[in-house]
Amino acid sequence: MAEGEKIIPINIEDEMKSAYIDYSMSVIVSRALPDVRDGLKPVHRRVLYGMHELGVRSNSAHKKSARIVGEVLGKYHPHGDTSVYDSMVRMAQEWSLRYMLVDGQGNFGSIDGDSPAAMRYTEARMRKIADDMLADIEKDTVDHQLNFDDSLKEPTVLPARIPNLLVNGASGIAVGMATNMPPHNLSEVVDGTVAYIDNKDIEIDELITHIKAPDFPTGGIIYGYDGVREAFKTGRGRVVMRAKATFEEVQGRESIVVTEIPYQVNKADMIKKTADLINDKKIEGISTIRDESDRNGMRIVYILKRDAIPNIVLNTLFKYTALQTSFSVNNIALVNGRPQLLNVKEMIHYFVEHRHEVVVRRTKFELKKAEDRAHILEGLIIASDNIDEVIAIIRGSSNADEARENLIKRFELSEIQAKAIVEMRLRQLTGLEQDKLRAEYDEIIKTIADLKDILANEERRMQIIKDELLEVKEKYGDERRSEINFAGGDLSIEDMIPDEQVVITISHAGYIKRTPLSEYKTQNRGGVGQKASSTRNEDFLEHLFVGTNHQYMLFFTQKGKCFWMRVYEIPEGSKTSKGRAIQNLINIEQDDKVMAFICTQDLKDEEYVNSHYVIMATKKGTVKKTSLEQYSRPRLNGINAIGIKEGDELLEAKLTTGTSQIFLGLKSGKAIRFEESKTRPMGRNASGVRGITLADDNDEVVGMVSVHNFDDDILVVSEKGYGKRSSLEDYRITNRGGKGVKTISVTDKTGGLVAIKNVTDSDDLMIINKSGIAIRMGVEDLRVMGRATQGVRLINIKGKDSIAAVAKVMKDEDAVDEEGLEGEAPDTAEGDASTEDGTALDNDTTESTEE
Numbered sequence: 001m002a003e004g005e006k007i008i009p010i011n012i013e014d015e016m017k018s019a020y021i022d023y024s025m026s027v028i029v030s031r032a033l034p035d036v037r038d039g040l041k042p043v044h045r046r047v048l049y050g051m052h053e054l055g056v057r058s059n060s061a062h063k064k065s066a067r068i069v070g071e072v073l074g075k076y077h078p079h080g081d082t083s084v085y086d087s088m089v090r091m092a093q094e095w096s097l098r099y100m101l102v103d104g105q106g107n108f109g110s111i112d113g114d115s116p117a118a119m120r121y122t123e124a125r126m127r128k129i130a131d132d133m134l135a136d137i138e139k140d141t142v143d144h145q146l147n148f149d150d151s152l153k154e155p156t157v158l159p160a161r162i163p164n165l166l167v168n169g170a171s172g173i174a175v176g177m178a179t180n181m182p183p184h185n186l187s188e189v190v191d192g193t194v195a196y197i198d199n200k201d202i203e204i205d206e207l208i209t210h211i212k213a214p215d216f217p218t219g220g221i222i223y224g225y226d227g228v229r230e231a232f233k234t235g236r237g238r239v240v241m242r243a244k245a246t247f248e249e250v251q252g253r254e255s256i257v258v259t260e261i262p263y264q265v266n267k268a269d270m271i272k273k274t275a276d277l278i279n280d281k282k283i284e285g286i287s288t289i290r291d292e293s294d295r296n297g298m299r300i301v302y303i304l305k306r307d308a309i310p311n312i313v314l315n316t317l318f319k320y321t322a323l324q325t326s327f328s329v330n331n332i333a334l335v336n337g338r339p340q341l342l343n344v345k346e347m348i349h350y351f352v353e354h355r356h357e358v359v360v361r362r363t364k365f366e367l368k369k370a371e372d373r374a375h376i377l378e379g380l381i382i383a384s385d386n387i388d389e390v391i392a393i394i395r396g397s398s399n400a401d402e403a404r405e406n407l408i409k410r411f412e413l414s415e416i417q418a419k420a421i422v423e424m425r426l427r428q429l430t431g432l433e434q435d436k437l438r439a440e441y442d443e444i445i446k447t448i449a450d451l452k453d454i455l456a457n458e459e460r461r462m463q464i465i466k467d468e469l470l471e472v473k474e475k476y477g478d479e480r481r482s483e484i485n486f487a488g489g490d491l492s493i494e495d496m497i498p499d500e501q502v503v504i505t506i507s508h509a510g511y512i513k514r515t516p517l518s519e520y521k522t523q524n525r526g527g528v529g530q531k532a533s534s535t536r537n538e539d540f541l542e543h544l545f546v547g548t549n550h551q552y553m554l555f556f557t558q559k560g561k562c563f564w565m566r567v568y569e570i571p572e573g574s575k576t577s578k579g580r581a582i583q584n585l586i587n588i589e590q591d592d593k594v595m596a597f598i599c600t601q602d603l604k605d606e607e608y609v610n611s612h613y614v615i616m617a618t619k620k621g622t623v624k625k626t627s628l629e630q631y632s633r634p635r636l637n638g639i640n641a642i643g644i645k646e647g648d649e650l651l652e653a654k655l656t657t658g659t660s661q662i663f664l665g666l667k668s669g670k671a672i673r674f675e676e677s678k679t680r681p682m683g684r685n686a687s688g689v690r691g692i693t694l695a696d697d698n699d700e701v702v703g704m705v706s707v708h709n710f711d712d713d714i715l716v717v718s719e720k721g722y723g724k725r726s727s728l729e730d731y732r733i734t735n736r737g738g739k740g741v742k743t744i745s746v747t748d749k750t751g752g753l754v755a756i757k758n759v760t761d762s763d764d765l766m767i768i769n770k771s772g773i774a775i776r777m778g779v780e781d782l783r784v785m786g787r788a789t790q791g792v793r794l795i796n797i798k799g800k801d802s803i804a805a806v807a808k809v810m811k812d813e814d815a816v817d818e819e820g821l822e823g824e825a826p827d828t829a830e831g832d833a834s835t836e837d838g839t840a841l842d843n844d845t846t847e848s849t850e851e
Contacts, residue, residue, distance in 0.1 A: 023173035028339055032174035036333040038158040039355035041164025043087045046076040049155055051126050052134050062105045062123035069119050078148045089116045097168050098183035098217045101130040112268035129476050139365040141358040153356040159358045161472055163189050163351045179338055181216035187477035190469045196348045197462050204233050209793040219260035219481040220244055232344040233328035243323040247310045250301055254310050255452050258300040262325045276652040277320055297423030312569055315737040355465045367451040370444050370445040377441040379417025384434045501551045510593055513579030516569045544766055547599040554631055556596040562631055562641035587637045596653040603632040613656050620648040624688025625679045643687035651708040652704040663705040668695045672740035673731040692739040703756040712758040716744045719751025719802045724791030725782050745790040755806035767795050770804045792831040
C-alpha cells in the first residue's frame with residue numbers, strides 16, 4: 001500500500017445497496033423513462049440534437065447514418081453504437097411511430113421483424129415534424145447541461161412544439177418500474193390541449209370527447225372502451241386491439257382477409273404461430289394461409305375449408321393468435337426528474353406548462369435582442385443627426401480607441417454605441433439609409449412594447465401556445481387510423497352474427513345442424529309434408545328444437561352428463577343437409593348420445609342463474625331439480641348433471657323458474673301432474689327422486705312438460721300419427737311418484753305414446769317422421785277433447801313409417817303456405833318462439849305466450 005493511503009472497511013451489504021440504488025436511479029432518470037415535457041428519452045433527444053447540430057434538417061440532403069451515430073456517440077451519448085442506431089431506426093419506421101421523426105433512406109427493417117441494414121449503408125435526415133421539436137432551441141428556451149466530458153453543452157429537454165409524449169407514446173423498462181404509453185392522433189391531442197388551455201378545470205370525461213382513444217400507426221380496431229377510459233382517468237388500463245378483417249371469396253372459397261394488424265405485432269411470427277396452431281388442430285376450419293402483403297399495403301389471406309363458418313373461425317383466430325392483443329397502458333414519465341404515474345389531463349398540463357416556459361424564455365430572449373438593437377440604433381441616429389461633428393471627431397483622433405472615447409464624452413454614448421458609430425460604413429451616410437435607420441428604430445420600439453405586453457399578460461401567452469398548436473395541427477394533423485368499437489370488450493364475435501330464430505335438428509345417429517326457421521313452411525292438417533332432411537338410410541331425425549343464435553346451449557346426454565356450447569357454434573346447414581356429428585363438436589363418449597338440450601341466456605349473469613333451475617326426468621320415472629348456477633362453469637369434457645342408475649337413462653331436461661308444474665307422460669298412455677316445488681334442489685351428482693310409477697317393465701317415460709302458463713292445453717301424439725289436445729284441468733294435481741291418469745287411449749291403431757307437449761292456439765306443430773318427412777300445422781286446427789279419447793289423425797303415415805319427433809313453434813301471423821311447395825318465400829314472423837321473459841324455456845322450443 002502506498003504511503004499515506006488507508007483502507008476504509010465498508011459493510012458489503014451497504015455498498016451493494018448504495019451501488020444498486022445509484023445504478024437504478026441512473027437507469028430511471030437517464031435511460032429508460034421519457035420526460036413528460038418532450039416525450040423523449042435521452043438517447044432520442046441526443047439523436048435529434050446531434051442531427052440538428054450536424055445540419056441534417058428536413059430541408060438538407062440525407063447523410064450517412066454512421067456519420068450521425070458517430071456524432072451522437074462522440075459528443076453526447078457514451079454508450080454502444082447499436083443503442084443509438086436502433087433508436088434512430090425506430091424513429092424512421094412507420095409501423096413503430098405514429099408520427100415519424102427521422103426520414104430514412106435505405107433498408108430500415110420491416111413489420112416482419114427483418115433487421116435494418118448496417119448504418120454504413122443507410123442514410124437519414126430529420127423530418128419536418130422533428131424540426132418543430134427543436135424550433136427555437138437557439139433562443140435560450142431550454143436549459144443546457146455539460147456533456148459526459150464537460151467539453152460541450154447539450155439540452156436537458158427539447159422545446160417541443162409537438163405534444164410528443166401523447167402523440168408518439170413511449171415504452172421502456174427501468175429498474176423496479178416500466179412505462180408503456182400508447183400513441184394518439186395529433187389532431188385529437190391538439191384539440192384536447194386547446195380545450196384544456198381554455199378551461200384548466202376541464203374534466204377528463206370532457207377531454208375524452210376530444211382525445212377519443214389511442215391511435216396506433218398500424219391501424220386496427222380498438223375493441224371495447226372500458227380499458228381506454230380507465231387508462232385516460234388513472235394512467236393505467238388495458239386496451240384491447242384487434243386486426244381489421246373482412247370476408248371475401250378468393251378463388252371460389254370463403255376467406256378471411258386481414259389488412260391491418262395490432263400494434264407491435266410481428267406479422268411473420270404471427271402467421272407462423274397460426275400455422276403451428278392449425279397443424280396441431282387447435283384451430284379448425286382453415287386450409288391455407290397466404291401473406292399477400294406488398295408495397296401497396298398489408299393483406300393476409302386465410303382460406304377456409306368448405307364447411308367452416310367464417311365468423312367462428314375469425315373468433316377462434318382472435319382468441320388464440322395475435323390478431324387480438326392487448327396494450328397495457330402504464331403512463332409513467334419523468335416529472336422534474338422524478339418518475340410519476342400520469343393521467344391524460346396531467347400529461348397535457350405538464351406539456352402546456354413546458355410550452356409556457358418556452359414561450360416566456362423565448363420572449364425574454366427576443367426582448368433582450370430587440371433592446372440591444374434599439375440601443376445601437378439610438379446611437380446611430382444620434383451620429384447621423386450630427387454627422388459632420390462625428391466625422392470631425394473621428395478624423396481628429398489618432399486611433400479608434402481615442403475616437404471612441406471622444407465620441408462618448410461629446411454625445412454621452414455608451415461603449416457599445418460608440419463602437420457601432422466608429423465601425424459605421426460610409427454608405428450609411430446617404431439619406432435613404434438614414435430613413436431606414438429611423439424606420440427600423442420605430443419598428444423595434446413597437447416590437448419591444450409587444451414583447452413586454454406578452455411577458456405581462458398570461459392570456460396572450462396562452463393564446464400564442466394555442467395558435468402554435470393549431471398551426472402544428474394544420475401542418476401534420478391527419479385522420480385516425482385505429483377504429484374504435486365501443487360495443488366491444490367482453491362481448492363475443494356474436495356481434496357479427498344475427499340473433500335470429502333457428503331450428504336445431506339432431507338425428508338418431510347424432511348429426512346436428514341449425515337452419516333458419518324461415519326455411520320451414522306452414523301446411524294444413526292432413527298434408528303429406530315436405531322433405532326436411534336427407535339423412536342416411538338407417539338414420540332418421542329424432543330431435544327438433546327452436547332457439548336463437550346468441551343463446552347458450554346445454555346438452556344433456558343419456559348418461560347424465562352436461563356439455564356447453566353457443567347456438568351459433570352449431571354448423572349451419574340447409575333444410576335438406578345432413579349436419580355435423582355431435583361427437584365432432586363436443587367431447588361426448590362414443591356410446592353416449594344427446595337426449596335433451598336447454599337454451600339459456602347469459603350464464604355469467606348471477607341473478608339469472610340463481611333464479612332458474614334445470615328439471616330432469618329419466619326413462620324409469622326419476623325426476624331431479626338442480627339450480628342453473630351449478631351449470632354456469634362448463635368444462636371442455638362436460639360435467640355430471642345427474643347420477644344415472646343401472647338400466648336407466650336421462651330423457652328430458654327443462655329450464656324452469658321454480659314455480660312451474662311438471663307433467664310426465666308414459667308410453668302406456670298415462671300421465672301425472674305435480675308441483676315442481678315437491679322436488680327440492682339437489683347437487684349435480686345426486687340421482688333424483690321418484691316422479692312417476694311405471695305400469696310394467698316395458699313401460700317408460702316418453703316426455704316431460706313444465707307448465708308455467710296455466711292457460712295451456714296438453715297435447716299428446718302417438719306413434720301412428722294420432723294426437724289430441726286436452727285441457728290442463730282434466731289432469732288433477734297429485735303427489736309425485738303416483739301412477740298417473742289416462743291421457744290417451746292406446747290401441748294398435750294409435751301405437752304407443754311418443755310425445756307430450758303443452759300448447760296454445762298461438763302455436764304451430766312441427767312433426768317429423770322417421771323417414772325424414774316434416775309437416776307443420778296450426779294447433780288451433782285441433783279441437784280440445786277429453787283426456788281418455790284416442791284423438792284424431794294428425795299426419796298420414798305411409799307403410800311402416802312412424803313419428804320420430806314433435807316440436808312446437810309460434811304461429812306465423814303473416815302467411816300460411818297452403819301447398820307446402822319448396823322454394824317459396826320464408827314465412828316466419830319475428831316473434832317466433834318467444835316467451836314471457838324472452839328466454840327459451842323448453843328444450844324443444846319455448847313457453848309460447850306473446851308479450
